[in-house]
Structure formats: structure tokens, C-alpha cells
Amino acid sequence: MSVTELGAVAERAVEAALGAGAGDAEAYASEESGREVRVHGGEVESLTAATQRGIGVRAWIGGRVGYAYGTDFSEPGVAATAARAAEAARVADEDEFAGPPQPAAAASIEGLSDPSIGAWGTARVAELALAVERAALASDPRIAGVETAVYADSTGRVAIASSTGVGGEFEASSAHAYLQALAEGDGGRETGLGFGMARGPAGLDPAAIGGEGAERAVAMIGARKPASRSCPVVLDPTVAASFAGLIGSTLGADAVQRGRSPFAERLGAEVASEALALHDDGLDPDGPASSPFDGEGVPRRRTALIEDGRLRTYLHDTYTGRRGDAASTGNAGRSGYRSQPSVSASNLVVAAGSLSLEELLREAGEGVYITDVAGLHSGVNPVSGVFSVGASGRAIRGGEAAEPVRELAIASDLVSMLRAVRAAGADARWVPFGGSVRTPSLLIGEMTVSGS
16 A cells, blocks of 8 residues: 555544544554565575554543554444544543644655665565675685575555644665674684665675675684673674663663663763763664654654763653653654554664774773674663673784684673763664664773683
8 A cells, every 4th residue: 555545544543533432543554565585505495575554543532542453444444443442542541641642743854765675576685685695605715604694675654643633654665684604613613794784675785794794704713712801892883783772772761760771860960971972863864763753643853862971861752751741752663553652762873983993992902892792681680781791702902803702791881881982983884683773883991801
């Protein structure tokens, strides 16, 4: 369906909910098409393609809100979904902060959808995944194989309508490819991740993706445990992105209001060094999570979270904004039509600095260059921010990357780590794992490293 057709369905749902007794109503209609190709050993291992569409309706009666969703877009089907939402509102508990968002003009963002997704057939995207695998195998004789190589894309269309006048629609696409290369040497095997992301397959570079995975795998051959100590640590962009995504989740107002964040009651306080700046930017044309409006129709915007070392704001949707006497920051997220909106980051952006990776390593002098972490989210206390997680990477000796290291743990707490940031690199990139994050490498002045 086109976004215009989805918009018409959403408007019908709002009218039906009001007719069923709702004082206010909102409808969120979406359709998403996606495909994934997995290849191994020069052959296509699996191919999946799916399309799903549906509508979610929120209905308000006084201070009560009800929700229902369905996939039947016929007039009787939409009316039945809307009636269920109104009925759910009648039996819901009163909540003084429940209510629909008010209308506001949303910005227009160019280039959210790439026509190459529709133009590239299955055979062509499968060949792209195979080219990623071939690039890794050809890049170094020590590459013994590829664990998996994957190409995936999706196109989503969204429309929102509300009795308060909130409304709009948009279409966006995304594509990514990744692989795990296997390197053999020194009596063992090591893996390395390579990935790339774009709006469509035409924006992906299979040679670069395969080459990155091979380079990372080869770099880990002969890895050993390092000595335990406190020392400078450089986080590569993929690791820095994992930490930035975690920090973004703890800056959501719902976590703060429930006392489940180390940043609770620290608004305006010094929480980081001035070398680090963090924004939520839902309007960046290159951001995978960018859109004109959020999951409840509030316009997206660029929000300063940490600037000049201080915590500037929390992320809000309409509900947490009312509860915290603040305005929505346009950060209501949805995982689809089945879910109600809740606070989530859009694109988290860590400001890039001017130093190359080589210059960051020279600044570190002696320490560890971390290229991978495991179990970050499960290894962090959500209240205190204290963490200890497994990691691997390279030793830093004399300001240069040296021998590979693994089976170590890095430990600190989120606020102490942010305060210890000495410099941000110039090598910022988008990382799709665990959210949408753009970050450079970061030099942390001191962190506890546990090894042998």
C-alpha cells in the first residue's frame, strides 16, 4: 500500500474509535517489506522475504487509555479494532498523565527511501552477499573461511492520524551486509566482523565489508591474555557505539523516572569530560532511524543530551513529558503496529574529533585498544552504571597497536568512563547493532583491565 492509502486507513480508524465512544483517538498504520540472504561456501544458504502490515489504535476516555491492533484493513475490520481500543479504555485504570499529543509541524527529510531496493532483484542481492564472502576469502591467505555472510534490507511505510490533528506519513528504507571471517594461524582460529549499511544495496561496498572482516580476523591471530592493570583504553567505533547505545537507553525519561538510571537527578550536572558530546538526532538524513515524526506523530528533532560535560536533558515521549513536567523530545518509539509507543532513542550521535586512530593510540601511549566486547547489556548495573564486560583487541605499546589480546575484562562505571574521555577520533561511522549510533573511536584516560 502507498503511504496515502495507509493514511486513509488511519483516518477511518480514528473516526470509528470516536464513534465507539472515545473522547480522543489515534491510529498508527504501517507496512514493512523485508528480505534476507545468507550465503556460505559460495552458495546461497537461505533466502527469506516477508511483508507485514497492520494498524494500532489508541483510544482515550477521560484519564483512561486503551489499545488494540489488527491486520484487517477492510471497513468492518478497522471498525472492530477501533471498538476494541475504546472498550479497553473503559476498563483501564485512571492515569492523570494519559492523553494524546498535540499537533505540530514536522520537518521534511529528503532521501529516506532508496529506489535501488525495488530495482535490485533477488539474484542481484544474493550476488552482493556472495561478493562480500569472496572479498574476505581473497584478501589474505590466512582467511580459512567465512562463518556467515548476510545481506538484508527493508522498506517501511508509516501513517499516523489523530483526533487532535496530529497526522502525517513517510516511507524509509535501509540495507546492510555483514560477515564473520575466520582466520587461521598460531594453532587457533579467530573471527572478525565486517559490515556496511546504506539506504539501499547500491550504497554498499562488498569489497570493503569483506576486507574489514578479514583484516579484523587476521589481526587477532596469536591473541593472549594481557596483564591486569589500570591504563588508558581506546574504544573502536563498534565498541564505542555499544556504550553510546547503552547510555542512550539510560537517558530515557521512563528509566530515569523509575529510578533505573545512573543519570537520575543529575540534570544539569557534570557527567562527562568536555571532550565528549552526545546528541539524539532524528533528522539526520543519513541516520537509519531518521523520520519526520516519532511513533506518536510528534516531530523529530536534534536534542543535546551531553554537551560541555553536562547532562542537558532526558529523552521524552508525550507521557513521560507530562509526568516530568517537560515537553516531548520526539522520542516515542514503536517496534511496530502491535506495540504502544514508549521512550527510545532515534539516532545517537557522538561528536567526532580531529584525531586519527593513529594519533589516539599515540595519545594513549601504553594501554589497550578494544575492538570487541561481549555481554555489555547484561554486564551493567542499570541503577549504578557499574560494569565489567569481556573484551578483546590489541595491546598499545609505545603509542602503536601491538600484539592481539583477548580473554580480558574492562571495568568502570558509566559516569566515571564518560568523565575519563580524553579525546574523540575523526573516524566516525554508523553502527547498526543494538540501535542506530554514529560514533568515532574514543580514548578513555583510565580503565581497569583484568587479564592474567
